[in-house]
Structure formats: structure tokens, C-alpha cells
Amino acid sequence: MFKQITDLSGNEWYLIASLWIFLLFFITVGIRIFRMRKADAEYLKGIPMDDGEQHDEESLN
Amino acid sequence: MTVVLLLKKNTSMQLTKFHYDNAIVRNFGVATIFWGIVGMSVGLLAAVQLVWPFMNFELQYSTFGRIRPLHTNAVIFAFVGNAFFMGAYYSLQRLLKARMYSDFLSRVHFWGWQLIILAAAITLPLGLTTSHEYAELEWPIDVGLTIIWVAFGINMFGTIIKRRERHMYVAIWFYIATFITIAVLHIVNSVQLPVSMWKSYYLYAGVQDALVQWWYGHNAVAFFLTTPYLGMMYYFLPKMANRPIYSYKLSILHFWSLIFIYIWAGPHHLLYTALPGWVQSLGVAFSIMLIAPSWGGMINGLLTLRGGWDKVRTEPTLKFMVVALTCYGMATFEGPMLSLKQVNAIAHFTDWIVAHVHVGALGWNGFMTFAILYWLIPRIYKTELYSKKLASTHFWIGTLGILFYAIPMYWAAVVQGLMWREFTPEGVLQNPNFLATTLQIIPMHMLRAIGGAFYLSGALLMVYNLVRTMQQGKLQANEPAEAPELTPVVVNEREPHRRLERKPILFLVLALITILIGGMVQMMPTFMISSNVPTISSVQPYTALEIQGRDLYIREGCVNCHTQTVRPFRSETVRYGEYSKAGEYVYDHPFLWGSKRTGPDLHRIGGKYPHKWHFDHMLDPTITSPGSIMPPYPWLLVQPLDASSTKAKLNAMRILGVPYTDEDINYAEANLQQQADAIAADLSEQGVEIRSDREIIALIAYLQRLGTDISKAPVETATNE
Numbered sequence: 048m049f050k051q052i053t054d055l056s057g058n059e060w061y062l063i064a065s066l067w068i069f070l071l072f073f074i075t076v077g078i079r080i081f082r083m084r085k086a087d088a089e090y091l092k093g094i095p096m097d098d099g100e101q102h103d104e105e106s107l108n
Numbered sequence: 109m110t111v112v113l114l115l116k117k118n119t120s121m122q123l124t125k126f127h128y129d130n131a132i133v134r135n136f137g138v139a140t141i142f143w144g145i146v147g148m149s150v151g152l153l154a155a156v157q158l159v160w161p162f163m164n165f166e167l168q169y170s171t172f173g174r175i176r177p178l179h180t181n182a183v184i185f186a187f188v189g190n191a192f193f194m195g196a197y198y199s200l201q202r203l204l205k206a207r208m209y210s211d212f213l214s215r216v217h218f219w220g221w222q223l224i225i226l227a228a229a230i231t232l233p234l235g236l237t238t239s240h241e242y243a244e245l246e247w248p249i250d251v252g253l254t255i256i257w258v259a260f261g262i263n264m265f266g267t268i269i270k271r272r273e274r275h276m277y278v279a280i281w282f283y284i285a286t287f288i289t290i291a292v293l294h295i296v297n298s299v300q301l302p303v304s305m306w307k308s309y310y311l312y313a314g315v316q317d318a319l320v321q322w323w324y325g326h327n328a329v330a331f332f333l334t335t336p337y338l339g340m341m342y343y344f345l346p347k348m349a350n351r352p353i354y355s356y357k358l359s360i361l362h363f364w365s366l367i368f369i370y371i372w373a374g375p376h377h378l379l380y381t382a383l384p385g386w387v388q389s390l391g392v393a394f395s396i397m398l399i400a401p402s403w404g405g406m407i408n409g410l411l412t413l414r415g416g417w418d419k420v421r422t423e424p425t426l427k428f429m430v431v432a433l434t435c436y437g438m439a440t441f442e443g444p445m446l447s448l449k450q451v452n453a454i455a456h457f458t459d460w461i462v463a464h465v466h467v468g469a470l471g472w473n474g475f476m477t478f479a480i481l482y483w484l485i486p487r488i489y490k491t492e493l494y495s496k497k498l499a500s501t502h503f504w505i506g507t508l509g510i511l512f513y514a515i516p517m518y519w520a521a522v523v524q525g526l527m528w529r530e531f532t533p534e535g536v537l538q539n540p541n542f543l544a545t546t547l548q549i550i551p552m553h554m555l556r557a558i559g560g561a562f563y564l565s566g567a568l569l570m571v572y573n574l575v576r577t578m579q580q581g582k583l584q585a586n587e588p589a590e591a592p593e594l595t596p597v598v599v600n601e602r603e604p605h606r607r608l609e610r611k612p613i614l615f616l617v618l619a620l621i622t623i624l625i626g627g628m629v630q631m632m633p634t635f636m637i638s639s640n641v642p643t644i645s646s647v648q649p650y651t652a653l654e655i656q657g658r659d660l661y662i663r664e665g666c667v668n669c670h671t672q673t674v675r676p677f678r679s680e681t682v683r684y685g686e687y688s689k690a691g692e693y694v695y696d697h698p699f700l701w702g703s704k705r706t707g708p709d710l711h712r713i714g715g716k717y718p719h720k721w722h723f724d725h726m727l728d729p730t731i732t733s734p735g736s737i738m739p740p741y742p743w744l745l746v747q748p749l750d751a752s753s754t755k756a757k758l759n760a761m762r763i764l765g766v767p768y769t770d771e772d773i774n775y776a777e778a779n780l781q782q783q784a785d786a787i788a789a790d791l792s793e794q795g796v797e798i799r800s801d802r803e804i805i806a807l808i809a810y811l812q813r814l815g816t817d818i819s820k821a822p823v824e825t826a827t828n829e
Contacts, residue, residue: 076364080357080605083606088357093352094277098202098203
């Protein structure tokens, strides 16, 4: 499929660079996510559940 | 480990009391409902016209070519746009524990956005259009849109900066990505040279214009119909299900991979066209990769309901959300499949694309909007939903509507796609008359209209239900809330993404870089390396009359039903003629390749029929094509051509690089008249008496020119050398 890249007249570096950016970016993100502390993730996912509203006692819908 | 200055929530501090602005949420909610009904009604009218063309009421302003962009703009920017702002204004305030930065900016945003929609609703039926799909609005409205978008951005970032919650929740990342990407897409795709107040030409031409347009068009779907709704999904689904999102880690991967990959996929709209092959291949590769983040998001949403599926039985909001997520999953699987060249060869230009788009629009966007409205309106009105039973009825009617819409369209697509390609054993086209393939799918189009009517009926039920809900409650315009202020403290924070989540500007810059990479890699070589768009010496600029005819073609929205790109398939070259080359479009500002063949391709129509055939065809298409569903265009025969703009148009084209000489421009009107007189004289010989200054003459001139230059190219003779 990528044989068609060869008509780029020496500008293949665009594609090669983007491939490397793609790989480095996701490997980095992947490692960081893997090393993320569970407590941090739990805190962040709980943010929407505390909206700061002063609720009445009665439940809504 | 980095030592940084943090804004730390000090829980020992006294709570600060403040108010959330619910009035702006209500305003956007009402606008969502109003424009939703308008947009869907126009869509239904357009669908009906594809069965009974007379349903345009014989008015130019309500003809398919003009109301189709009205429908798409209304549902995308008016319905979905207002719904996004409603959801964002509600969730931003609560996720950041702060009132919106500026009530004034909120009002400017709301009224400015409605004004833009109103301008679109007026100008599009008048035929004032740029012809770029989903970007049809002319330049003054584009400028207004930019100003309003910036007002929204300032208001959003102002709120983020004055927040009382240290970290930005994942929903806000999606809102930030939406803001910055739409800004980039809109600016790059709107670089136009104004000719007059309501007419402009794009800077780009032909292949390059097509690449920019579909980079925009595809990513308008990505960043206006998808990322803001993913942001809302991450906020509203946990609220509705009363349980946190399934995996926060997955949401991080989902966000970054989605915004990085999506931007590359635009060229899959241009497979088998004159776009350089390597760009098409990149588009296909990244489209396939896009399944992973898209399904990651869908799975994250559906798994949020784990242990809570019993609520889906009783809560209409969750029913809508489940179908919305399912439709998202279906559409995001289908999209990559359609980008496979073998599938695309059959499905492209057929109703499959219409079905695909509507599974996303009706299912994902529509159903999530309904869910949020049903959940949110009772809360800000401090009451309960008027009738859950009506909401459930809406859900079932809407679901039936989606099925009645999509299934016949898939069926029609397969039928027509195969009929276009069918050859007899003798090697000739089985269906040489394109119309035969159109007539075959009329029953499916009828069923599609019924599906649309179902969907609209459900939405009308919702309007009644929500109006009654509003009547029984009272809007709490300023909802009291409390949260501790953030105070600056120095702490160590080990995790990089946690650090990033409290730096909105850095986050914005990183998101910008991420979305720029794909577009730059695809566009820069296509624009800068001349071998990507080989020129053809025999291709010449359009004449003055042809330019005017081309602008009429744009005004009437012919591009909505007719393509101008013959793909390199035997079935197409036999039916239409030689396949289209990049060099044939170098003077096309804008490109008019189209994306749907309700009627046949027109790139090789020039010289195929006499002038009189075109005259009759525009007067009443059934004269030349019995049974045709194309509407008549009688106004072209009576309306005089506005030739006063000719010089300005040619001048603008010259500024854009079209090689018109001084003579071409100085004698533009005389040349125009000369060519018009010749066409009128030819028509007269055929028994048609019409003045040479009528619009139909210019349109005939343009159609007769289409695709003819290539036949003037010198033929290369094979030699033995």
C-alpha cells in the first residue's frame, strides 16, 4: 500500500516522522497510563458525582 | 519528580457560595428543540422530494439543491450545535464548580449563534452558497461565526481559569479539543476571496480544494458531531446512571488517540479520484486505525452501566443513551469499512453514505440530545419529567424511525451500486440509462421518508412532554452551589497527566499540535510538490459566460445530486467517458466533485447532447428523461443573467492564479454576449426562441464545456523506440 509514497520526490520524511511521532506518543501515553496510581484515577472519575449543588432532600426524576 | 505550584483545594476552608447560570442552559435547550424540529422537517421535505419532485411547490427557494444544505446546516450547527452548548454550559459549571466566566459573553454567544443560524436559513434558500459541504455559508457569515466561536472560547477558558476544582475532568478535554479544532478547520477551509458581499471564491482549486474540503468535512463530523458529544457522554452518562465512568485510564487513551487519528482520515472521502494515491492510502490506513479509539469510547460508556442495567428498563434517558452508544459503535465500525477501497468502490456515491451518516446523526447525536434534554430540563426547572411513558413512546418511535430510515437506504445502496456496475455477457452495460437505476430505488426512498416522519413524530412528542414539564415547574435561573476556593500551594505531583489536567493552556497547545500533524502531513506535499497535480496543456480557463454558468450551477446546488469525477472503473468509463485527471481541475475554484449520485456524473457531459437537449432538460427533465425525479428549473428561462459581476469574477480568478489576460477581463462582457448569442442562435435553429441574456444560456455554456478540454490534448502515438 505504501509503495505509492515513493512519488514524494524525497519528501518521505513527512510520513516517516509522523509514524515515529505516532509510535512515541502512544508508547509514552500507554506507559504513563499503566503507571497511573489507582487512587488518582478513582479521584478523577468521581469528579462529576460531586457537582457542588445544594440539593433538596427530595429526589429528582 | 517535579516540584510545581499547585492550586490545592483546602477542605478546611470555609465553603464559598455561588450560583450556577441555568438560564443560559435553558436558552440553548429551547433553541436545540426549536431548530431540531425545523432541521428535521426540512430533511423530511427533502426526502419527500426525492420521490415526488413537485413537492418543491415549484419554487426555486424550496428546491432540493437549495434545501439540502439548509437541512444539513440546520441539524449540524443549529440542532447539534445548540445541544452541545446546552450540555457544555451545564456540565462545565458543575465540573469546575464555578459560574460561567461572563454572563455577557454567554448572552453574546447565544444570540450571536442564533443570528448565524437565521442568516443561514435566509441565504441558503436564496442560493447564496460556497458549495463546500457543511461549509456552505458565504464569507460575511463565516466572519460572524468566527467572532462568536471566539466569544465561546473566552467564556469557556475564563471559567476554567477561575475554577474551584483543581483537575479538569475528561469531558472538558473533549470540549477544549472541540473548540481549538473547529477553529482551525473553519479558518483553513474558509480562506476565500470575496467578489461581492455574497459571493466569493476559494483560494484553493481542484484537487487541493477537494483535500482541504474533505479534511474539513470529515473532521467537522469528528469535532462537531463526535468529540463534544463524547465529552457530554463522559459527564451525563455517569450522572444518569449514578455511577462513575468505567475506566478513567481508558478515557485518557481514548481522548488522545481519537483526536490524533481522526484528523488523518479525511481522504477516504476521495478514493479513486484524482487525489494523489499516497494521500488516499494514508486516509484508508488511519481510518482503519480509528476503530480502536472509537470503540474504546463506546465500550467505556456501555461498561459504565455495568451493574445498573436494571435502570435501563425504567429510565427513558438511559434507553436513549444505550441506543446512542450502539449507533456510535455501528457508525464508527461502518466508517472504516467504507474506507476500504473494495467496499468504497461499490458503496461510494450511493445511499449507503446517507444511511451511514444518519445512523450517526439520528442515533448518536439525536438520541443523546433527547436523553440530555429529558434529564436536564426537569432538573433546572426543579420538577419531575411530565411523563416517562411519553418519553418511552418517543424512544420506540424514534428507534423505529432510525430502522425505517437506515435499512431501506442500505438496500437501495446495494441495488444501485451493483446496477451501475452490471455488464451483459456481451460486455455492454446492463443499465446504460442511469435513470433506470434511480427508478429502481424509489420504493426505498419512500420507506426512508416514512422513517424520517416517524423520527420527527417522536421529536414532536418530546416537545409536548418538555413543554408540560416546564409548565409544571419553575426555572431556577441561578442555582445555589458551594465549594471551597482553591489556594496556591506547593506540592509534588508524580503523574504527568494529572499535572497536565490542571494546565488548560498547555492542554490546549498539546491538543492543537496533536490535531495539526495529520493535516500538515497530507496537505503540505499536495500543495508544494507540483508532481502531485500534473498539469494538462490543453486545459484552459473557463470563458466569461461559462464562469457565470458555473456560478448558477453552484447557486442551484446541482453538486448535491451530481458528481464531476469519473472514477477509473470500466463501468464508469464506459458509461461516462475517460476517467478524470487532476490537471483538469486546476482552474476550478471551488472544486465541484460532489459526494452523491442521485443523478449521473456530469464531468463528461460537455458536447454529449445538443444545446436544445439541455434547454428541454432544465425546463422539464421528464421531456428528455421520462420518470426523472430531478425538479424542473423554469426560472432559469425567465431570469436575466446578472452579467455586471463578470469582470469582478474574472479579476478575482486572476488573483487566485487563473491565467486570464487583460484582454479577457477588459472584453469579458462583450465575449460573454458573443458566446451567449451563438447559443441562443443555435437554439433558435432548433425551434426554441429565447433571449441570449437569460440564465439558462450561461448554464448551457458551462455544461457544454465540462470535461471537453482533455479531448483537445495531443494524442501520444506509440512508437517502437
